[in-house]
Amino acid sequence: MEIRSMRFKANASAKLADAGLQRNLRKAKGKFVDTRAVAIKEIDDFEGTRRAARDLRDRVLKDLDLWLERFETQATARGATVLWARDGAEICRHVVDIARRHGVKKATKSKSMLSEEAGLNQALAAAGVEPVETDLGEYILQINDNEPPSHIIAPVMHKNVEQVADLFAKTHHKPRKTDIPQLTREAREVLRSHFLTADMGISGGNFLVAETGSVALVTNEGNGRMVTTLPKVHVVITGIEKVIPTLEDLSLLMRLLPRSATGQSISNYFSVLTGVKQPDESDGPEHLYFVLVDNGRADVVGSEYHEMLRCIRCGACMNHCPVYQSIGGHAYGWVYPGPMGSILTPLYAGIENAVDLPNAATLCGQCSAVCPVLIPLPELMRKLREEQVERKLRPLAERLALKAWAWVANRPALYALGTWFAVRYLKWLAGGGDRIRVLAAAPEWTAGRDFPAPQGKTFRELYRQRQP
Amino acid sequence: MNPRDDILDRVRRRLGRNADNAKPADTQIDAWLATHPEGPRPAVRGDLADLFCEKSRKLSSSIDTVATLAEVPAATARYLASLHLGTRAVCWPQLADLPWGEAGLTIEPRAALDADLVGITGSFCAVAETGTLALLSGPDTPAGVSLLPETHIAVVKASRIVAGMEEAWHLMRAERGALPRAVNFISGPSRTGDIEQTIVLGAHGPYRVHIIVVSGA
Structure with a gap:
């Protein structure tokens, strides 16, 4: 994805002046904040659980090389192929190669932020493979000329039902409707036919389990299950920092992830997928590939920003950020918005390409107060500001x-x-x-x-x- | 250098990896994998089956309780009739021997197709803490049956309701050794909140999940 973070000031001003967007943002404001506040009370020792999750992520990251090798060995033993990609171009090359090898014409996709980092849909289309986003939000964006998501959990938070109704009427050539359950049903019918005819499923990975060589996938809609059950090929694209040791560690993080993200005790579907379909099985993919991605992550390992690699992509920081709530996600100009994006964008896309982002914060501390793995986000933004001064990146x-x-x-x-x-x-x-x-x-x-x-x-x- | 070695080399350099510190780190990793320690867990109080039912209802699943497995077909027929969902369904081959015909149902034990409207599955176990079904894929337990049809009916043996997800892993290690291709934890019907954060059931998977708890099994 093209990086537009250097136009942050102009973008943010335009978003503040956009009355429609401001109405949509006001409508969404606080919903995830309220549901999270209720959900975390179900855990007796929420603080202790967060500290345990932080320690767990830190212990893995300090031996990341060894954990990745363990994961690779286990995944390979179960019949998966583990590939590595240094950047977005290498992700695209791997996935296009896999598509060609298996004669893939259509690929259904469950949400993958890394495929956004890589601009994978464009690469697939150029190679003659039709990519179909199947998360309802991501699908709405795809049919709106590949608009980028504005939130990592709720990608079309910036749109209202009228805008979705217009898009569906235009794309599906059916009578326009504004009833949300009816719109959802219409998308279900359109996407079901894609699920059944795709030759390849592409997913992200919420976690990689080293003990078993598995990928853990969390969805509410069930699209994650569809794309990993029906097509004959499944490709997992995920960052190298996503590895965790055991299934017990997965349970610990799963107590925090859905609660922090949407305020659910658990997501509707949580799948742990290991290896390929066995000869006597009737469903499941025959071929499984992991694409483990660096794209800036390796250089953050052991650096003064290493805490950022703990991130489990829940979005709580942006849900609680007064800046994000005022301007929405698009102003940030890359894949990850909000406080997490203000750190990830300069780290992964270059500090000189996102000078405004670490400064686009009041350092109020809400983000770190709600982070399930206790990332000191304001402190990391302050460090980035210092580095900008040292590297003479501030305006003359x-x-x-x-x-x-x-x-x-x-x-x-x-x-x-x-x-x-x-x-x-x-x-x-x-x-x-x-x-x-x-x-x-x-x-x-x-x-x-x-x-x-x-x-x-x-x-x-x-x-x-x-x-x- | 190929991408794998390049990425791992850079990670190793940043971590200051050398032969001396690799060995103790590997020993620690072996110990972690062997003991797979648990993190802090919320207390699970009261009867597990009661808690499981309470949490499942909160997730918009409906619940019925019967005493024996033999009563499952009649309970299934009752549920389908109450919602006018017909008398046909596809079920896990594992459940083929239940007396479906006696309850007036036409049940095909096989993998699910797009046209199937009702899918009946068992469950490997169920998690009381969150009201979650744990289903393992396999030749007799195809994953699509709980996914493609609009209605999912799941049979849960009360003796297989465990406190947390950790106990589910213990059971899998003890009874299966290795994980199957897919472990699917299912918590209520498929849902989305993508349009204006309005919750709609039945995004891609089932619109409704009906759970039949077998108290004597």
Whole structure:
């Protein structure tokens, strides 16, 4: 997927001005927050469970090479083929090769964010393979000219039922309907015929289990089960950081993932898939491939951002983020929006390609407060900001201003004089009020809020006055 | 360098892997896999079958309880009649010997096809903590029967209702050794909330899940 994160400021402004989008966002706001708050109370020791999940992810990541080798051995022993991809282009090459080898004409897909990273649908189409997204949300986006998702769990959160109704009427050539159950039924009928005629199923993987060489897949719709049961070939595309040791570890993480994502105690379908169909079995794929993907992950291992690799892709951080809730997911410009995206995008797509993202946060800490694996997201954003300064990626005006400030701040007498003038000037600007509505030096800053006016004396003057 | 070695080499370099630290790490990994320790678990209180039924209802499944396996066909016929769902169904070959005909049902023991409207399955076990069915794929237990039809009827033996998912893994290790191709945990009917976060049942899989608990089995 093309990275549009460098246009964040312009995109965010456009999204704020988009009345339709703002209505849709307001409607969705808080739903996942409320359901999560209820669901986590079902766990007696939620904090202890989160700490255990954090420790589990950390222990795997510190020996990631060895765990990946264990997984590969087990998966291969059960008849799967394990392939590796350094980047999106290699993902596409592997999947197109597999499609050619098995004469695949149509591939049904369960949600895979990595295939978004790779732009896989375009590559398949170019190779003469018809890709069909089967998650209802992803399907709606695909028939809207491959629009990118705006949320990792609820991909069409930015759309309302009227927009979906228009798309269905246009694509399915059936009478337009706006009843949500009827629309869902229509999609079910269209997609069922694709499920039955596809030669290949493509899925992501929520977890890889090293003990058994399995992939664990979580869905509510059942499309994950369809694409891994009906076609003769199944391809799993997933990141190298997704490996966990045992089935017990899977149980631990499954207590956290659905609750953190949608506020469900458990998702409707949770499948643990191992190896290929046996000769006496009537369903299941004859060929199983794993594509284990780096695409920036290997370089984060052991780095100062390593905690980010714990992420289990629940989306709780964006559901609780005031910035995400105001602008939606598209403004972030790549696959992963919200706080997780503000860290993953610079790490995977290049820090210089997403300069605004780590700064697009108030550092309020909501994201880390709800993270099921206790990723210190605000701290990682702060580190990225520091790195931007070190690598001179901040705008020249900002760098010069900070340099000038540092030069003055190192000269106490000059600093005192400067602030003496500044507070008096600002007080005069406020014209006797307690706030300044438009600050000529920073009009953007006062576009959304007022600047509190100083009362006419500097801190040092007041401090001196109060000395006995 | 091929992608596999390149990726693993970079991970090893970042982790400072060498022959000296690989050995103790491998020993730790062996121990972890051998003991597969559990994480913290919520307490599961009261009767497991009661809890399983309560949680299943919360997930929009319906529940019936019978005393013996022989009563399952009559209970199935009752349920189908109550919703006007006909008298035909496909079932797991594992359940072929139940007296379906006596209950007035026409049941075909085989893998499911798109046209099948009702699918009847057993279950390997069931999880009380979340009201979840655990189904294992196999020649006599094809996975599609719980997926393709609009109605899924699942038979659960009360003796096979366990506290948590961990107990389900214990049972699989003890009774099967290796995992089958597919372990499917099913918690209520298929659903989606993708359009305006409005929950709709029957997205791609069954619209309804009916569970028959056999208390004496």
